[in-house]
Amino acid sequence: MHQKVCVTAIINDEEVTFLCEPRQSLLEVLRDVLGLTGAKEGCNNGNCGACAVLLNGVLVNACLVLGVEVNGARVTTVEGIAPKEGLHPLQRKFLEHAALQCGVCTPGFIVAAKALLDRNPNPTEHEVRHWLAGNLCRCTGYDKIVRAVLDAAAEMRAQRQPT
């Protein structure tokens, strides 16, 4: 085993310092070292998106990042999406539309959808489906997820520009 490395990062708007082995992925660090179990391990090779997080605002798979690589970076996990009180509109719309069953893929979808809406507040259905192609769901058939994202986007636009 190689020596552990000291890493400091901003995780969900909070400065965190932790020790990790170079071989530990960011996903392992989040779940096993920091106790942030929202990001899930699905395939562990970049195909399923269950571990999606934002790294300096960019959507990435935490299983394909080493923990040591985030030194000095800003990481947002699903735990950092909701405001202090209540839920993020995406989270609320996933519940309203029943856009989940087993829920394992849901944190990844929420984080990925937030990354989309941060860039494109008014995506088409096609753009939503294309953006979320790196997230796999074996329960819903995707339609409810896509509707939830489109509905959340509409609500967030309406709140930004009250008529």
Place this chain on the structure above:
Amino acid sequence: MQSFSYVAARTLAEATAILAREGDQAKCLSGGTDLIVFLREGRRRASVVVDVKGIPELNQLSYHPQAGLTIGAAVPCHRIYSDPEVTAHYPGLIDAVALIGGIAIQGRATLGGNVCTASPAGDAIPALIAHQAVCVVASPEGTRELPIEQFFRGPGQTVLGTGELLVALKLPPPRPRMGAAYLRFTPRNEMDIAVASAGVAVALSEDKAHFTHARLALGAVAPTPLFVPQAGEALINQPVSEAAVEAAARAAQAAARPITDVRGTAEQRRHLAYVLTKRALWRAIERARTDGKERENGKLERGG
């Protein structure tokens, strides 16, 4: 995962010194979308992982109308297709980097990583060959440059020697009335690996009736990405016509030497080399025609 030490290199000298000292046991990490999977699955061994993302030369992304485009090896796909100048001038490259993996992969995966993984199906490579990319390689002794079509030795194998590091890719400025395109065949549009692919670049005469320049490369039909100079030669000085495109596509098909594997049969891949070449050529021709018009309009507007 196997255990290794980690160094975040800050300079080319630091990185190449480690690579020279550790040899095969040192692996370069940029986006990690291939390397971390390879290490986890035991397909590569490393005693030290050298993170090269922090080296300034590997992060440059600059375009000048005379000098062309320089893309650092550690620039991720999303930075390339978010750059309006690269998008305007290198459409074949944009086609490729915008369909590697999915959005989360493109946020991390780098152009240099795609080249150094040296998959026969690497999406960026046929497009880079079509755009006449040159590889800039550093070692403790200095730097050397070579055309990208000479960079590959076999599946997963490059010409990089001990102590050598891919620094950047340099693409010449676009020619007048130039168009390029990259197309692949996959069962799924996203998150898939090419069964076969074609990257092409063409330039047209002033009246846009003849080819003045053409380059073509194929992916996933040979042990390495395959430059097919005879397909380009079949087009140069020929009229822009179905017959000329057909001849180039037949030349590409004849050059393909595919295998049968889990993704497709050799027969299917030979067919795809022909079909994808034709479709990519027509897309590039269309871009060459309309880009030319857009540039003229731009000139008129600026002149007025």
